[in-house]
Amino acid sequence: MNRTASIKDVATHASVAVGTVSNVLNYPDRVSERTRERVLRAIDELGFVRNDAARQLRVGHSRTIGLIVLDVGNPFFTSVVRSAEDAAALQGSAVLLGDSGHDAGREANYIDLFQEQRVQGLLISPVGDVTDRLDLLRERGVPTVLVDRLADESKFSSVAVDDDAGGYLAARHLLDTGRRRLAFVGGPTSIRQVADRLEGARRAVKEEPDATLEVLDSEGQTVLAGRSVGDMLVQRGRAELPDGIFCANDLLALGVMQSLTMTHTFRIPEDVALIGYDDIDFAVSAVVPLSSIRQPTELLGRTAIELLSEEVESQNPVHRAVVFTPELVVRQSTAAPAAG
Amino acid sequence: MNRTASIKDVATHASVAVGTVSNVLNYPDRVSERTRERVLRAIDELGFVRNDAARQLRVGHSRTIGLIVLDVGNPFFTSVVRSAEDAAALQGSAVLLGDSGHDAGREANYIDLFQEQRVQGLLISPVGDVTDRLDLLRERGVPTVLVDRLADESKFSSVAVDDDAGGYLAARHLLDTGRRRLAFVGGPTSIRQVADRLEGARRAVKEEPDATLEVLDSEGQTVLAGRSVGDMLVQRGRAELPDGIFCANDLLALGVMQSLTMTHTFRIPEDVALIGYDDIDFAVSAVVPLSSIRQPTELLGRTAIELLSEEVESQNPVHRAVVFTPELVVRQSTAAPAAG
DNA sequence: GCGTTTTTTTGAATCGTTTCATTGTTACGA
DNA sequence: TCGTAACAATGAAACGATTCAAAAAAACGC
Known part of the structure; x- marks a missing residue:
């Protein structure tokens, strides 16, 4: 009773195979109307909630994007965070937010944490000089976009304001x-x-x-x-x-x-x-x-997400440095x- | 080459069993000095990063705590977030932050997301009346602590300021x-x-x-x-x-x-x-x-984490409503x- | 009714950890 | 030298999802 229901429980309860339940969740139109309804009812009755860890383990990557800012209290970053979250939500991703507070140690902790979480990519407004650490990320295949800092275009994409x-x-x-x-x-x-x-x-x-x-x-x-x-x-x-x-x-x-x-x-x-x-x-x-x-902070956040998506999609990453113009x-x- | 190294790769590279690598990671003193060093070297050479999804799948819960606030831009919440993060870090957990922006829809999305992530528990400063949804969480065994809102003590713990x-x-x-x-x-x-x-x-x-x-x-x-x-x-x-x-x-x-x-x-x-x-x-x-x-915003965040820990540890949860006194x-x- | 195509459903294999019963090794006292 | 206790290392099983080749069922044309 305490344990949360698994996909197998749902399958049993709806008298179908586990693969079918998975299909209902991920490819609804591969499943006939009748069974789909039956499965959905079972999900509802059991209060099933998909275990994202299992999903992630299988597909190899998560649905989250890491975002590390220097200070969430700063209105500039608050706004960037908001727009990044919205843009990410539109493409079905969620944002994991880290506040480094200008502290290189905290920043490092978040980078490690996000790596263990296998984030799809990382947006970071780095503390001082972290090129070494970021190079490591790059080698490990974690796409990274620098925020509010111009980057060597041969290595990273970046968004900044002029x-x-x-x-x-x-x-x-x-x-x-x-x-x-x-x-x-x-x-x-x-x-x-x-x-x-x-x-x-x-x-x-x-x-x-x-x-x-x-x-x-x-x-x-x-x-x-x-x-x-x-x-x-x-x-x-x-x-x-x-x-x-x-x-x-x-x-x-x-x-x-x-x-x-x-x-x-x-x-x-x-x-x-x-x-x-x-x-x-x-x-x-x-x-x-x-x-x-x-x-244009909203644009910053949104564009950062877009650049990241580009990197994630394309195997052969071509980096871009986007610079916005401020406004009087x-x-x-x-x-x-x-x-x- | 592209795939990140797994614990199995490390085991092979260090000529030990996978269980030993796991022990080095989780119970270092169960392992002899010599092999520990060997394993650590292998980890370093392969650039191994633990896959938290797999870990989580096995142990059944994550090392993260969900925190949903009404507005990260509000200095009050910013401070609560900071102190909660620090307190969580001390006990080896990380905080997943969600900003509902006073929007019930976004709040609901975060609650769902955090459930799929199997967070250890949830700290929430709720938008309006969400008791129904929170009741559901409670039934599903997600410990929840209300922040800046008094709660029915028979149901939830809470921290607030008088x-x-x-x-x-x-x-x-x-x-x-x-x-x-x-x-x-x-x-x-x-x-x-x-x-x-x-x-x-x-x-x-x-x-x-x-x-x-x-x-x-x-x-x-x-x-x-x-x-x-x-x-x-x-x-x-x-x-x-x-x-x-x-x-x-x-x-x-x-x-x-x-x-x-x-x-x-x-x-x-x-x-x-x-x-x-x-x-x-x-x-x-x-x-x-x-x-x-x-x-006392720092105290709020820290105490919220502590109350949550209490709920997580004890099987038989006794809820507490902690009220702090403000200061002139x-x-x-x-x-x-x-x-x- | 039968063969063929299309649609649906099945379930074993897999992802990368942790766990733990088992086996192997070392140390030590008699 | 042997028996026993303490300590180390092993590796198969399990967690819960997705995938995909194969089987089953349905639809179709004649």
Whole structure:
């Protein structure tokens, strides 16, 4: 009574062979209407639930896809996870989610776990440099797609967003609304994303001979880090204040905004325009709604799944690196100052 | 060459029996040092990775625990997930995470999927009323623990946080710092959490004969909803403004704060004190750091795993409903007004 | 009614582990 | 040297699904 019913129990109960039950489950139209109904009734009566381990053992692979992200709490990844799950569901797969929390050890554990589970493939936003480990996976025939990181196309497929283009968009927007003394606020430029966004901003500024770009280093990417940069700016005389600030991420921008608005000495956007990056939910509901650069996260997740499917299907894998273009979202924080 | 090595291959390669390889994997000290090393070397050379499906088929259950949450993007659940994962890892289990997104259909899919995977048990923060489905699970012998929802103790174990106590704490703190004209801001009271928090606040207010509590309904639980409640308050004359506001969640509180500070007519905490609920990351970095009620989310996740283990181990399950007490976090937004 | 084709059903073999009764080996005291 | 106990290693059986060649049943044409 305690043991869950097996396919054999169902077969007995419906007076058919086990093969027939399996066919009802997997190829319903190979089975005549009458017996199909009989089998379905038996399944229902016994409360049969297919044992996926047995199925998997026989067919050699699972119906799941592993997904390892750096931080589920980060809205960027949350959105990627959602869209990947949806895309996977459409093709009949489920997603096993792992949160490495930027920890290489946890990441390694998940990779091992997913291998033991014989996932169909792996989507990963890797912690630092894991090419060795990923090479191993490749040798063992686990198709892998890198997420939010460009990959050597001879080895892996990847999906990412063009941060250089995003940086350009943001700076170009500030310039287009008449600002000329720009500042970039961003954490350590050793982070690829930060460096690329800065590079894009530089490119835009070079297009206007009379424009300048100042780089303000921040301690990390948090609201508090933004606040201290903002405090520093407030100290300066009004004449030395930039008239357009581009922050490497929305949290920084919100921090800067808090500093500037708290003192009531500077107005946003009249005295200084402010734009962030990521377009997090808080951006729209900030004290002054924040302009930002939105990344097509849904597309990222969906495309990652698609690339993985391609690799799974084709024996002879040709890798692709897909790069998406981010999008400018204009809100009040960069509204053009009154003419004159 | 393409196929991954099996335990049999390892056995051949190391010139031992398959049982010995299995023992090396599962009971290393049943095997002599010499052969153990030999087997380990073979495993390494062949790149053997245990096939968990086969293992599971034999032993009858997996090493994974299913966890279905309402929204991974919600910091509350993110934290629960993390701690559950850590606790599970300690006892050698892994967590399969499902995000129902408040959608009963997705929830049902995950329940089915997890059943097919023969998870050891299920932690679930259910969408609406799923007692029927959960009853089914119970009959099929899948131990289940409800998260953030009290359960009929005759049927399930559960972990939750005492929202009534949290509401009391918040209101009591406002009263203790001298406020008497309190307001509660909260979404539809059909949400259990909101209703309980309000109830707790009422209890505290009744303790002070000269204190009053006004209930301000909000449209949902977002920053924007908080803003519109705040705007409404600003319209009122100063005399009619409450001197202490308790919001059912931090997002609401941040919205109210934005309204009040933007107009520069009221100061927080001098004119009005403000306290939220959940202690999200943004609370500490708000314009005026926000007091809040912290829920022991790490403890929730860990305890859920422990309760589940209890059910798994004992044949004769005795269910427990564990309720945690939330904690007051005092910050500047409720600092006592200057004496006099 | 009979031979032929098509459709349905059958059930043994298989996947890769773990388990455990059995056999083989070693160590040790008398 | 022998008997016995402790320890190691063995390998067949089992888990529950899918697969597929073969058998059985049904449908068809004449």
